[in-house]
Amino acid sequence: DAGVIQSPRHEVTEMGQEVTLRCKPISGHNSLFWYRQTMMRGLELLIYFNNNVPIDDSGMPEDRFSAKMPNASFSTLKIQPSEPRDSAVYFCASSPTSGSWTGELFFGEGSRLTVL
Amino acid sequence: AQSVTQPDIHITVSEGASLELRCNYSYGATPYLFWYVQSPGQGLQLLLKYFSGDTLVQGIKGFEAEFKRSQSSFNLRKPSVHWSDAAEYFCAVGAGQGAQKLVFGQGTRLTINP
Numbered sequence: 001d002a003g004v005i006q007s008p009r010h011e012v013t014e015m016g017q018e019v020t021l022r023c024k025p026i027s028g029h030n031s032l033f034w035y036r037q038t039m040m041r042g043l044e045l046l047i048y049f050n051n052n053v054p055i056d057d058s059g060m061p062e063d064r065f066s067a068k069m070p071n072a073s074f075s076t077l078k079i080q081p082s083e084p085r086d087s088a089v090y091f092c093a094s095s096p097t098s099g100s101w102t103g104e105l106f107f108g109e110g111s112r113l114t115v116l
Numbered sequence: 117a118q119s120v121t122q123p124d125i126h127i128t129v130s131e132g133a134s135l136e137l138r139c140n141y142s143y144g145a146t147p148y149l150f151w152y153v154q155s156p157g158q159g160l161q162l163l164l165k166y167f168s169g170d171t172l173v174q175g176i177k178g179f180e181a182e183f184k185r186s187q188s189s190f191n192l193r194k195p196s197v198h199w200s201d202a203a204e205y206f207c208a209v210g211a212g213q214g215a216q217k218l219v220f221g222q223g224t225r226l227t228i229n230p
Contacts, residue, residue: 043220104162
């Protein structure tokens, strides 16, 4: 089975531009997570969804960040306008949570964002 | 608030030597604890987890971890490391609704000397 698929793998953009990161979770997984990884702050949970519904977005840094999950097989994380401090690796992860939760998150390979 | 501390930012060991990576957590209730591994340019992969029961848990790739409530610790061990174990290791505690919200430590980078 395919794992979590993220695109683009690398994005270089200029400050002020809109950035959209995409994620396709593993089929059948009903929880989806967006994490951001930086050297300074480590891995931070931005937002997570259960059954396409946002459950906790307290990690979203500010209004410039938004995330959607229009259906069970697709999610986006949008940054508008982007700033240099948004440069990071953004990970999407999914997890099967029907029944007993196993605690295992399945991570994509990440989207490395550089904002100049 | 939940938190995880990994005191060692970088550890170097020789191939074949034993390994212990430290993890301390802060959580008000019984924690769900995890160790994940990240190879360069990759996402994270679950090594092992503790939910309840036996405090010594076995994971993949020959790793084990021991939960010690009195010390709020969940240290990762391996009796003999291989060059392929070089990676970054993250300890995490489950929090929030259904403990789905994982709070990660800062990570420990493991280097293996030949």
